[in-house]
Amino acid sequence: MPVLDWIGKSAVVKHHKDVPYRLLEPVPALSCSADDGTDSGNLIIQGDNLHALKALLPRYAGQVKCIYIDPPYNTGNEGWAYNDNVNSPEIRRWLGEVVGKEGETLDRHDRWLCMMYPRLVLLRQFLRDDGVIFVSIDDNEIHHLRSVAKEIGQLSFVGCIVWERKRKGSHLSKKLTKKTEYIVVLSGKSNDIELVGEDVGEDEDFPLVKRTNAVKELKIPAEYLGPTKLQDGIYPRGRYGRGGTAVELLTEATVKGGNFVSDVHLRGPFVWTQSNLDDELGKGGRCFLRTKNMSLRAVKAAASQGQKGLSSLLTKEVGTNEDASSELAEILGVDLNSVFQYSKPANLIQTLVRAATFADRDAIVLDSFAGSGTTAHAVLKQNAQDRGKRRFILVEMDEDIARNVTSERVTRVAHGYTNAKGERVKGLGGGFQFCRLSKEPLFTADGRIREDVRFAELAEFVWFAETGSGRVRNKRHKSNSPLLGTANGKAIFLLYNGILGDRSDPGGNVLNGRTLELLQEEVGDFEGPWVVYGARTRFDPVRLNQLEIDFKLLPYRLRELSWA
Numbered sequence: 001m002p003v004l005d006w007i008g009k010s011a012v013v014k015h016h017k018d019v020p021y022r023l024l025e026p027v028p029a030l031s032c033s034a035d036d037g038t039d040s041g042n043l044i045i046q047g048d049n050l051h052a053l054k055a056l057l058p059r060y061a062g063q064v065k066c067i068y069i070d071p072p073y074n075t076g077n078e079g080w081a082y083n084d085n086v087n088s089p090e091i092r093r094w095l096g097e098v099v100g101k102e103g104e105t106l107d108r109h110d111r112w113l114c115m116m117y118p119r120l121v122l123l124r125q126f127l128r129d130d131g132v133i134f135v136s137i138d139d140n141e142i143h144h145l146r147s148v149a150k151e152i153g154q155l156s157f158v159g160c161i162v163w164e165r166k167r168k169g170s171h172l173s174k175k176l177t178k179k180t181e182y183i184v185v186l187s188g189k190s191n192d193i194e195l196v197g198e199d200v201g202e203d204e205d206f207p208l209v210k211r212t213n214a215v216k217e218l219k220i221p222a223e224y225l226g227p228t229k230l231q232d233g234i235y236p237r238g239r240y241g242r243g244g245t246a247v248e249l250l251t252e253a254t255v256k257g258g259n260f261v262s263d264v265h266l267r268g269p270f271v272w273t274q275s276n277l278d279d280e281l282g283k284g285g286r287c288f289l290r291t292k293n294m295s296l297r298a299v300k301a302a303a304s305q306g307q308k309g310l311s312s313l314l315t316k317e318v319g320t321n322e323d324a325s326s327e328l329a330e331i332l333g334v335d336l337n338s339v340f341q342y343s344k345p346a347n348l349i350q351t352l353v354r355a356a357t358f359a360d361r362d363a364i365v366l367d368s369f370a371g372s373g374t375t376a377h378a379v380l381k382q383n384a385q386d387r388g389k390r391r392f393i394l395v396e397m398d399e400d401i402a403r404n405v406t407s408e409r410v411t412r413v414a415h416g417y418t419n420a421k422g423e424r425v426k427g428l429g430g431g432f433q434f435c436r437l438s439k440e441p442l443f444t445a446d447g448r449i450r451e452d453v454r455f456a457e458l459a460e461f462v463w464f465a466e467t468g469s470g471r472v473r474n475k476r477h478k479s480n481s482p483l484l485g486t487a488n489g490k491a492i493f494l495l496y497n498g499i500l501g502d503r504s505d506p507g508g509n510v511l512n513g514r515t516l517e518l519l520q521e522e523v524g525d526f527e528g529p530w531v532v533y534g535a536r537t538r539f540d541p542v543r544l545n546q547l548e549i550d551f552k553l554l555p556y557r558l559r560e561l562s563w564a
Contacts, residue, residue, distance in 0.1 A: 020441035034431035046402035047437035058464035065363035066356035127188035158185040195310035196358040319345030349378035361388030370394035373406040495534035509535035
């Protein structure tokens with residue numbers, strides 16, 4: 001089978017393993033708190049995206065539903081720098097060099113592949129089994145992108161979306177006029193993904209209907225509520241059924257009284273009785289309930305669960321590069337000529353986010369080439385529209401852009417801003433924590449764990465090392481417990497930093513008779529084997545075997561593991 005080869009490939013195929021783990025250091029002054037004071041769970045990280053991805057893995061591996069990236073297109077007119085610490089002679093001469101206007105030369109494509117390969121390897125590990133990656137690209141590297149994704153493995157090509165990036169082509173072009181570019185869609189381990197395009201009836205402009213007291217109560221038969229069979233009756237606020245195609249209550253109001261209007265009858269208001277509703281649903285129609293306080297949607301399940309798939313050709317409604325520049329200039333309150341000229345419009349990214357997360361409104365969305373922060377804007381817009389709780393993680397390398405563009409934009413769209421006309425634009429809600437990467441890696445030069453590393457931070461690395469997945473902290477996890485949780489039939493413990501309240505040699509960080517009793521209290525009725533990380537153990541191998549304990553010495557056993 002043909003394989004893709006390029007200069008420097010041998011140095012980068014395992015380069016992600018050599019990238020040191022760093023810690024995320026919050027910067028409160030650049031963070032944005034939510035209006036209600038809650039922790040949004042959103043992150044904006046300033047730093048090299050390869051190092052940032054490695055730092056995020058212990059927390060988010062296997063948990064991200066949607067990834068969108070807009071990497072350099074490698075047109076020869078860009079100014080991206082490759083500064084990863086790769087020591088092969090081929091790549092060393094590229095370090096710190098900026099890709100200039102050297103034209104379509106082989107070495108430029110080599111550099112692009114060396115930059116992309118380790119980043120795609122790490123991005124793949126963030127994906128849930130049903131996760132999806134969207135990659136914006138154009139003609140220069142689309143063939144290499146598809147080839148390198150196939151070679152990495154566990155990334156399946158789903159399709160290629162065409163996006164109209166400009167309304168008119170260049171009048172000076174003597175060749176093909178380029179008005180479009182692409183969004184390559186890749187899936188994770190599962191090919192059974194759903195990308196929802198147009199939601200039946202969601203964006204249609206239904207006329208207002210007259211209120212009436214003629215109908216006291218209307219019920220949606222369960223067979224018309226999507227794949228999940230629900231009983232007839234009234235349902236509380238929320239979504240039901242796979243794909244979100246069952247019922248949506250937009251307010252807390254009780255469903256009593258009101259008017260149904262079908263897309264078949266758009267010319268005027270109609271009052272429906274229960275028999276009218278049953279007849280219309282039986283014909284495959286879709287209905288909306290509208291009252292003063294709430295709105296309910298019912299969609300017939302037989303019609304592809306009431307959804308259209310994401311189109312292979314995104315329409316003009318999602319906007320162009322010009323629209324994106326105007327949008328960004330208005331939000332930041334600056335001149336159009338001073339903003340990104342090739343940013344993506346928020347509506348475009350919102351369409352992708354919505355397509356991937358329509359049925360999972362608590363999903364995590366990741367963008368490791370954040371730029372102007374369009375992805376965060378898109379997530380906040382979608383959350384505001386469907387009351388979702390999606391979280392975003394953005395990574396931006398350039399410090400000035402991260403501070404003055406990315407975080408500034410997201411702050412403004414979250415809390416509101418005043419546009420060029422002096423009009424107040426209402427905020428979408430939400431917030432984020434701004435972080436930088438620690439200057440020093442997790443491990444010191446002599447291989448020890450840095451003294452300032454806290455228990456919670458190291459716990460994430462231990463959990464990831466043992467399970468290959470991010471550690472989801474919930475209310476069941478006690479902050480002062482050495483028990484990190486159970487996974488794959490074993491209990492995982494960490495004895496570190498005096499977690500048991502005793503930093504002495506016989507206590508806290510040492511597995512001995514006393515700590516064994518404390519660990520047994522923590523694990524309760526669990527009867528499987530244990531994995532214990534600690535400074536040392538007082539038990540010999542025979543005794544550990546009898547106890548079914550796999551003891552791992554810190555920091556050496558942790559450092560030796562080949563994460564990622």
